[in-house]
Amino acid sequence: MEKEKLFCKGGGCTAKLGAGILSRILSKLPQGPEDENLLVGYDSKDDASVYKLTDDIAMVQTLDFFPPMVDDPYTFGKIAAANALSDIYAMGGEVKTALNIVCFPEKMDLNILGEIMRGGAEKVIEAGGTLAGGHSIADSDVKYGLSVTGIVNPNKIYTNNGAKPGDALILTKRLGIICTANRVGEASVEAMKAVTDSMTTLNKYAAECCRNFEIHACTDVTGFSFLGHLHEMMDGQLSCHIHAKQVPVF
Numbered sequence: 001m002e003k004e005k006l007f008c009k010g011g012g013c014t015a016k017l018g019a020g021i022l023s024r025i026l027s028k029l030p031q032g033p034e035d036e037n038l039l040v041g042y043d044s045k046d047d048a049s050v051y052k053l054t055d056d057i058a059m060v061q062t063l064d065f066f067p068p069m070v071d072d073p074y075t076f077g078k079i080a081a082a083n084a085l086s087d088i089y090a091m092g093g094e095v096k097t098a099l100n101i102v103c104f105p106e107k108m109d110l111n112i113l114g115e116i117m118r119g120g121a122e123k124v125i126e127a128g129g130t131l132a133g134g135h136s137i138a139d140s141d142v143k144y145g146l147s148v149t150g151i152v153n154p155n156k157i158y159t160n161n162g163a164k165p166g167d168a169l170i171l172t173k174r175l176g177i178i179c180t181a182n183r184v185g186e187a188s189v190e191a192m193k194a195v196t197d198s199m200t201t202l203n204k205y206a207a208e209c210c211r212n213f214e215i216h217a218c219t220d221v222t223g224f225s226f227l228g229h230l231h232e233m234m235d236g237q238l239s240c241h242i243h244a245k246q247v248p249v250f
Contacts, residue, residue, distance in 0.1 A: 039154060040091070045232050046160045047090040047220050050152065058154040062087035065101040065145020069179040070196065073112045077119025077144060078200040083222065084146035085127050089207040090220040092158035093150035095127040100134025103143035116144050127204055158210075158218035161235035167216055169240065172206035173198050175226050176250030195250050 026042060039058060040050040048062035064084035068076045081098075088095050100120065104113050124131045124146070134147075178195040181187040203220070210218070221229050226247070234240060 039157060040159060044159065044161060047087040048093070048150075050091060050093075050154075050157055052154050056153060058152050058157070060088050060091050060093040060150040060152050061148070063101065063145065063147035065103075065143050067141055067143050070182075070192075073115035074119040075196060075200065077116035077121075078123050079119075079196070080116075080144045081120035081123035081146055082200055082202050084148055085123060085129070086203045086220045088148055088150035089203040090158060090160070090218050091150075091152055092156055092207070092210070092215070092218065093152035095124070095129035095148060095150045095204075097130050097132045097149045098124045099132060099147040100136070101143075101145045101147060102134060102136035103139035103141065104136065105140060105142070106138045108142070112142075116142070120144065120146065123200070123202065127202055158215050160217055160219040160229075160233055161237075163217040163233055163235075163238055165238065169230075169242075171221070171226075171248055172203060173201075173221075174248040174250050175221070178250050191250060198250075 035051075037052040038049070039052055040046050040048070042049070048060050050058050050060050052058045062084065064080075064087060066080065066083075070076050070079065085095055085098070100117060102113065102117070121131050129148070129150075176195055178187045178191050182192055217233055219229050219233055224232070230240065230242075
């Protein structure tokens with residue numbers, strides 16, 4: 001039990017810095033010359049950046065990494081990779097390459113790291129991408145994720161703040177705080193299996209469905225929660241009605 005606690009201390013996207021803190025820091029960064037080919041930058045708080053290369057191809061870039069939220073290393077690797085890859089899909093893009101981001105204690109069993117990276121590599125392959133390298137540092141705690149590059153048609157980008165009056169809000173996965181509950185012994189085995197299956201499922205399949213419809217706005221719901229990300233989608237321009245009993249949850 002002590003070994004498990006050392007590995008899973010409470011991670012996932014709940015480890016993010018607060019949005020308010022980040023906004024204050026980003027607002028003070030020096031601004032270089034405006035680049036007309038940068039179609040989506042950090043100013044819109046979107047899931048990834050988009051840079052136009054040609055009239056038909058734009059590059060989508062993102063990175064995401066975090067501490068473990070489950071005790072099994074292999075499962076954690078799959079969850080972390082699926083989470084990072086999801087940002088490409090949230091922009092309407094297609095995954096191409098990925099780089100590992102690894103923080104790992106030198107005194108910990110390297111077989112654990114191998115299992116984490118195996119899980120991540122399997123998800124990159126499932127996404128149709130290529131694992132092209134990565135970077136690692138010695139750290140006091142485990143952290144893992146990916147830097148991912150994809151492509152998208154510049155005219156078919158899904159931004160997070162393009163919603164229009166009358167749009168319906170669709171969630172492709174159920175919401176929940178089961179991992180948090182599990183850390184204090186309040187989640188059932190069945191609930192953990194259900195949420196783990198969801199977290200390791202690529203949003204690639206939801207993205208494929210989206211291509212059959214006109215999408216005005218899209219985002220990946222992670223550490224800022226359903227309402228936090230929804231607030232970003234409304235962008236101070238729109239309001240929305242949420243029927244709480246219709247929201248799918250674990």
